[in-house]
Amino acid sequence: MQTNDAKTHQISRREFLGGAAGLTFAASIAPGGAWLVSDANAKSTEHEIGAWVRITPDNRITIITPAAEMGQGSMTGVPVALAEELDADWSTVTLEMAPAEPEIYGYDRRGGRVMRITGSRAIRSYFTQVRLAGAQVRKALLNAAAEDWGVDATTLTTEPNTVVHAASGRRMTYGDIAAFANVPETMPAVTEADLKQPADFRLIGTPVDRADIPAKVDGSAMFSIDVQLPGMVYASTAHAPVHLAPPLKWNDAAVRKLPGVIDIVQLEHGVAVVADNFENVLAARKALKVEWQKGAAEGYDSEAALDERYKAVAGDKDTRAVAQAGDADAAFASAAKVYKADYRSDYGYHAQMEPLNAVARFNGAGDRVEIWEGTQSPGSSRASIAKALGFDRSQVIHHQMYMGGAFGRRSITDYTVEAALIARETKKPVKMIWTREEDLAFAMFRPQNLQCLEAALDDDGRIAGWRHCVIGDGDRLLYSGINIEDYYGVANRVIEQRGVSHGIRLKHWRAVAHPFNLFAIESLVDEMAADHDLDPFEFRRRHMAMTPKAKAVFDAVEALSDWHAPRPEGRALGLSVTERSGSLGAGVVEISLDRDRNRIRVHKVWAAIDGGIVVQPDMARANIESGIVYGMSSVLRERATMKAGAVVQSNFHDYQVLRMAEAPEEIQIEFMERNTPPTGLGEIGNPLIPAAVANAFYALTGKRLYHMPFTPERVSAALEA
Amino acid sequence: MIKLNVNGKKVGVAAERKTPLLWALREHLELTGTKYGCGAGHCGACVVHLNGRAVKSCRVALGVAAGGEVTTIEGLSPDASHPLQKAWIAEQVPQCGYCHSGQIMQAAELLESNPSPTREEIVSHMNGVLCRCGTYTRIVSAIQRAAREG
Numbered sequence: 001m002q003t004n005d006a007k008t009h010q011i012s013r014r015e016f017l018g019g020a021a022g023l024t025f026a027a028s029i030a031p032g033g034a035w036l037v038s039d040a041n042a043k044s045t046e047h048e049i050g051a052w053v054r055i056t057p058d059n060r061i062t063i064i065t066p067a068a069e070m071g072q073g074s075m076t077g078v079p080v081a082l083a084e085e086l087d088a089d090w091s092t093v094t095l096e097m098a099p100a101e102p103e104i105y106g107y108d109r110r111g112g113r114v115m116r117i118t119g120s121r122a123i124r125s126y127f128t129q130v131r132l133a134g135a136q137v138r139k140a141l142l143n144a145a146a147e148d149w150g151v152d153a154t155t156l157t158t159e160p161n162t163v164v165h166a167a168s169g170r171r172m173t174y175g176d177i178a179a180f181a182n183v184p185e186t187m188p189a190v191t192e193a194d195l196k197q198p199a200d201f202r203l204i205g206t207p208v209d210r211a212d213i214p215a216k217v218d219g220s221a222m223f224s225i226d227v228q229l230p231g232m233v234y235a236s237t238a239h240a241p242v243h244l245a246p247p248l249k250w251n252d253a254a255v256r257k258l259p260g261v262i263d264i265v266q267l268e269h270g271v272a273v274v275a276d277n278f279e280n281v282l283a284a285r286k287a288l289k290v291e292w293q294k295g296a297a298e299g300y301d302s303e304a305a306l307d308e309r310y311k312a313v314a315g316d317k318d319t320r321a322v323a324q325a326g327d328a329d330a331a332f333a334s335a336a337k338v339y340k341a342d343y344r345s346d347y348g349y350h351a352q353m354e355p356l357n358a359v360a361r362f363n364g365a366g367d368r369v370e371i372w373e374g375t376q377s378p379g380s381s382r383a384s385i386a387k388a389l390g391f392d393r394s395q396v397i398h399h400q401m402y403m404g405g406a407f408g409r410r411s412i413t414d415y416t417v418e419a420a421l422i423a424r425e426t427k428k429p430v431k432m433i434w435t436r437e438e439d440l441a442f443a444m445f446r447p448q449n450l451q452c453l454e455a456a457l458d459d460d461g462r463i464a465g466w467r468h469c470v471i472g473d474g475d476r477l478l479y480s481g482i483n484i485e486d487y488y489g490v491a492n493r494v495i496e497q498r499g500v501s502h503g504i505r506l507k508h509w510r511a512v513a514h515p516f517n518l519f520a521i522e523s524l525v526d527e528m529a530a531d532h533d534l535d536p537f538e539f540r541r542r543h544m545a546m547t548p549k550a551k552a553v554f555d556a557v558e559a560l561s562d563w564h565a566p567r568p569e570g571r572a573l574g575l576s577v578t579e580r581s582g583s584l585g586a587g588v589v590e591i592s593l594d595r596d597r598n599r600i601r602v603h604k605v606w607a608a609i610d611g612g613i614v615v616q617p618d619m620a621r622a623n624i625e626s627g628i629v630y631g632m633s634s635v636l637r638e639r640a641t642m643k644a645g646a647v648v649q650s651n652f653h654d655y656q657v658l659r660m661a662e663a664p665e666e667i668q669i670e671f672m673e674r675n676t677p678p679t680g681l682g683e684i685g686n687p688l689i690p691a692a693v694a695n696a697f698y699a700l701t702g703k704r705l706y707h708m709p710f711t712p713e714r715v716s717a718a719l720e721a
Numbered sequence: 722m723i724k725l726n727v728n729g730k731k732v733g734v735a736a737e738r739k740t741p742l743l744w745a746l747r748e749h750l751e752l753t754g755t756k757y758g759c760g761a762g763h764c765g766a767c768v769v770h771l772n773g774r775a776v777k778s779c780r781v782a783l784g785v786a787a788g789g790e791v792t793t794i795e796g797l798s799p800d801a802s803h804p805l806q807k808a809w810i811a812e813q814v815p816q817c818g819y820c821h822s823g824q825i826m827q828a829a830e831l832l833e834s835n836p837s838p839t840r841e842e843i844v845s846h847m848n849g850v851l852c853r854c855g856t857y858t859r860i861v862s863a864i865q866r867a868a869r870e871g
Contacts, residue, residue, distance in 0.1 A: 071816030071854050209813065216818030217809040217825060218801040219754015219794035226753035234748070278748055279740045282760075353758050353766060353819040353853045404756070404819030405853050436759040618813055622859070626816055629855025652763035652851065661848045663857035665840075 022056035022178040025137050025187075053086070053137050059161055059175025061088050066098040066105040066115060067122040068376050069212055070406035071626070072682050073619035074122030076211045081127050081615055084203045085134030085195060088174075089160035095211050100398035102379030116377035118411045118508060120581035120680025123615050127678050131195050139188040144181035145172050160202065198613060198675045207618040212402065224401040225433060227359040227372045232429040233262055234278045235422045236285050239270040239442040241646035243505050245295030247271050250288060258284045265425045270442075272422045274430065285435070296503025297645040302448060306344060309500065310450040310471045314342075319469070319496045322479045326492030328456075331465025335456035339528050343453070344707040345516035345690075347640035348446035348509050349649075351657050354404020357433040358416035360423035368395050369423070373416040374403035381413040388417045389424065407630070408508035409444060440655055441647045444507030445640055447474035451520040455528060456492075462543050463528075466493040470517065474506040475499065481514030481687060484521055486579050489545035504642060510630055511580050511683035515690055519635075519708055522576040522691030526698065536575045536695065537563065549610055550577065552672060553586040556608030560670050561588035571603065574696025578607070578688030581680025585609035587628075587688035589664075591696040598712035598719070600697060602632050605664050607688060610672040611681045617671065620681045625667050627685020633658035635690045635708045723787045727752070728796025738784025742776075743767045745783045746793060754794035754822045758851070765850030768823035769793045775830035777849075794822035797829060805829055808867035816854035823850050828864050837868050 054062040063082055067074035079095055082088075098105035098115070106113030107125035138158060145163040146153035149170060157164050161174045198204070215221035240247070250271055252264055260280030265272040273284040332338060359372040369389065375381040382398045389395075403410055419432035434442070449472030456465030470478045479497050484490055529539030537558050540546055546554065554577075557563075563573060570592050578585045587607040591600055605628050614620045637656040641648045649655035694705040703718040722733040727750060734745045741760075746752045746769065755778060758766030762780040769778045770792040797803050801810075805825050808814075815821045824847070831838055831846045838846070843864050852860065 071818065073816075209810070212818065213810055213813060213815055214801065216815040216821055217806045218797075219752070219822050221818050222753075223756075223819060225757065226747075228748075228751050228753070277736070277740075278744050279736065351853055353756070353764065353817065353851065355757065403817060405817045407853075433757070436761070622813065622816060622856075625858060626855045629857060630853075633855070651761050652759050653761070657851060657853060658855070659848050659851060660844050660857045660860070663855070665858075667858055 022054060023181060023183050025053040025133075025140070025183060052133055053082070055174050055178040057175050057179035059173045060092050060094060061086070061161070061174065062094045062096060064098045064105065065095045066107075066126065068115070068117045068378060068400060068403065070117070070374070070376065070403040070410070072122065072623055073210050073616060074117065076208065077123050077616045077619055078126045078130055080203050080208060081123070082130040082134040084201055085131045086138050087158040087160055087202070090203055090208055092161055097400055100378030100382040100400060106379060114377070115379045116411055118376055118408060120682035120684070124582060124678045124680055127615070128192065132190055132192070135190045135194050136187050139190060139194070140184055141174055141177050143184065143188060144177050148172070148180065204613065204615050205617065207616060210619060221402050223354055223404050224359055224372045224374050225354055225357045225404070225431070227401070227431065229359065229361055229429040232359070232431055233274055233276055233426065234281045235265070235272045235274045235419070235426070235430050235432040236281045236435060237267065237270040237272040237418055237432065237438065238285060238288055238290055239438065240290070240292040240295055241441060242292065242295035242297050243442070243503055244269050245292040248291045248293050250290040255284050255288050258287060262428070263426045265422045267418055267421060270418070272418065272432070274422060274426050278433065282435070295645060297642065300502050300504065300642050300645045302347065302502070302642040305500070305502065306448055306450060313471050313498050313500055314450060314452050314469060316498055319498050321494065322497050323483055323495040324493060325485070328465045328467055328492040328494040331458070331492035332454070332456045332467070334458070335465060336459045336461070337457040339455045339457075339524060339531070341453055341524050341527065342706065343451045343516070343520040343523060345449050345519065346709060347448045347504075347642075348634055348638055349440060349443045349640050349655055350405070350407040350409035350507075350509060351638070351655065352403070352405025352407055352409055355434050355436050355439045356409070356415040357431065358413070358419035359429065359431045360416075360419040361429035362423055362427070366424065368397065369420055370397040370399070371416060371420065372399040372401055373413060374401045374406070374410060375413050375416065376403070376406050376408075376411040377413075381416060384413065385417055385420050389420055407510045408512070412444070412507065436652070437650050440649060440651065442505070443640070443647065444505040446509035447472045447477050447506050449478055449516060451516065453520050453524050455524060457528075457543070461532070462545065463488070463490050464492060466490040468493075468520070469496040469498060470513070471498045471500065473500050473502050473504065477506055477508060478513050479517070480512040481517040481579060487547055487550035487577050487584060489547065503645075510627065511687050514580050514683070514687035515631060515634060516708065518576060518578065518687045519690035519694065523694050523704070523706070526575070526691070526695040527704065530698065549584050550586070553584055553608045553610055556670055556672060557586040557588055557606055560608055560668060561606035563588060572696050572700035574692040574694065574699060576688045576691035576695065578684055580683045580687055583609060583611040583679040583681055583684045585684055585688065587692050589689070589692040589696050591693060591700065593697070593700055593715070598715040600636060600693060600710055600715065601662065602636070602664050602693060604666045606668045607685070608670045608672065609681065609684055610674060611684065612674050612676040612678045614671050614681075615678055620671070621669050623682045624669050624685040627683060628667055628689060629658060629663055631686030631689030632662070632664070632693070634686065635693055635710055636662060637709060639709050639711065723783050725786050725789055725791055727791045728793060734783060736783055738782060738787070740783045741779050742769070742771070742781040742783050742786050742791070743778040746778060746791070752793050752795050756819055756822060758820065763851070764820070765827060766820045766823045768826045768850060770826060770830065773833070775827050792826075794826060797825065803829065804867040804871050805832065805863065808863040808870065811866060812859050812863040814856050814859040814863050816856055820850060820852045824852065824860055828860070828867070831864070832868060838864065
């Protein structure tokens, strides 16, 4: 498999459609109509069209890949599913990144099409759609060969890139067909019944190398921060320390006199300095003194709020019910035993390694802008840039770049809108980079929260009632992963959310609310198991009414981790379920405790995951490994706080993310063998970590951790409790 | 004009002596394989070799590098054939890929002086380079593979 030169990111549709000889299969946006149309139709249609697959006489295949690449591998994994049904020889496939046109390259969602890659959505959303497209192209190739040979198409089969007529022994490559055939006026119809059975997969389930990796080992992979344009100038924005406070005034004249300074641009929530090179931008940015208006978070103290106000709100009646079933009040009223515990979690920062940035260039007339950015959502980003400029979408030419990490931060591209506004004002091509300090100060955080849990056991010791209330800011950002019925059957339950509001920017973080919700749920389950003097697996089996899917992953991880085998002195195991984006799993961690520094060390991690059909096992494994380390980072190190309305931490020295010395020595992942459609695997790794680590800590010390992250101070306090 | 030798070529950079080497390489010389991550020496995305030693280029002034020999990821090998680059592909190490120029340059310094490092030596040498995607276990495997396969 080859990719194009990393520096060419955008396909030229005209070139793709009208260029060299061969077959181009394009997509039509006609609702409910044939998904693929012919080249001729594509050129004549009034509909917006775009190429998806091109086969050339040299027997090479180009597939447009619609999935934004942030390291998860989907730019390779999605085309694998198409190539499977096309019966392509993967070594002949070249990938090209799709332009930001969701009507053509999006997946179906709620009656429309979007290209947004969030919620581990790439593979699971595109899976059937691109397989149907691949099957359709294959059928067109079969029909063309059948006509040429004068045989019935149903007598033909395919091998990779080859049509075979077994009766006569004749063979023809896809390239041979591309040399003489035309794409039919009307593409052959296919349905899901035409798709391969899993037993016949040649590519799905068999690892291929990721297309983006070669460029990521020699420095040639292009991120937006790497874009160079003739005459380009540089910019960086200062935002108010108190989120979203507008600028009032600043030392404009003094900063304009500094070396290389070209412009100072006022933005709604910031002031940007523009200079001839980035070192001059940094100097000017440092000299810039802005007086800000008031922001909503003025005076906010996050630690005090979590300690005091959240608890008061917990008793408030202003409640939003997220889910309820049965009669929880009755279950609690008749309970033989009730368990209660509160759990807390601090703010989390995405900390993607590439500080947010974008490049923007206007044409001379100022009525067209070209954008280079890395975004999880090219379609909506392009639309929001157009909106901010008062443009039509067609006036925004969008170049999607690799993302130096995303983790949910890059589905809103406020940074790119800034770059466009600065470039318009400055009338020069601009590379706008937020410094790391700015990226952190003006971050969009995973919200801090308090969770109050109660479980009611009936006379038989079964969990009959469940109450879970999460208190915090951010509404939907608080309650993903809170529904235990996905893995434990509890007949009577009330799941609630109570809001507070602080004016701090918030956003989806990897797995959103799952990490802290599963921390609370699985910590309480472990506490009940310990109180029953039962092994955690045994307690779940006897008292928790596990779903069959849950039982299977728990059984698998019990064996995988060799749970019942003795561990070395000073080591202990902890267990947790994990659930996200349709996938379910269970994980075990082995920890030790550095008692001099009160630091928990995670040595080994085992996870058994049910993700349906795993399209690319090694990429899936890499995603889960990544999630596990991300989860460890969030419970062992990461913590953001606000004082006087401003973020306290400023860079990686005080917002610490996990380093190699604290990474696990071993991660073992087992996928359940399933023929069900793929589910998300990008965020299944981190939700299992908080409770597994806390439960292992209990196994090791007999003490409970109730507040993540598990800092040395909290570990120390727990040990003394 | 500050002169130095980058990837075996003599170059001049029209920038102040105090300009961080990182920005001279990335924006003046357009060698963008070296990355900006924190600008404060915490993350190691900007690691290059200066006179054979791995340095965080965001913390080295251009004037300090003047007259020196700088090697960036673009100059580690002419065709991505360095044992570490091959091992990085074999182990499918990078995810987002942003930190890996720094990771590979940091690892290259290690193998230069210690062709068969232990796991502990690898971790100790690599601990200054952050990977937010958490590819650490694969980085260790890739360095061990490069040491083995050469």
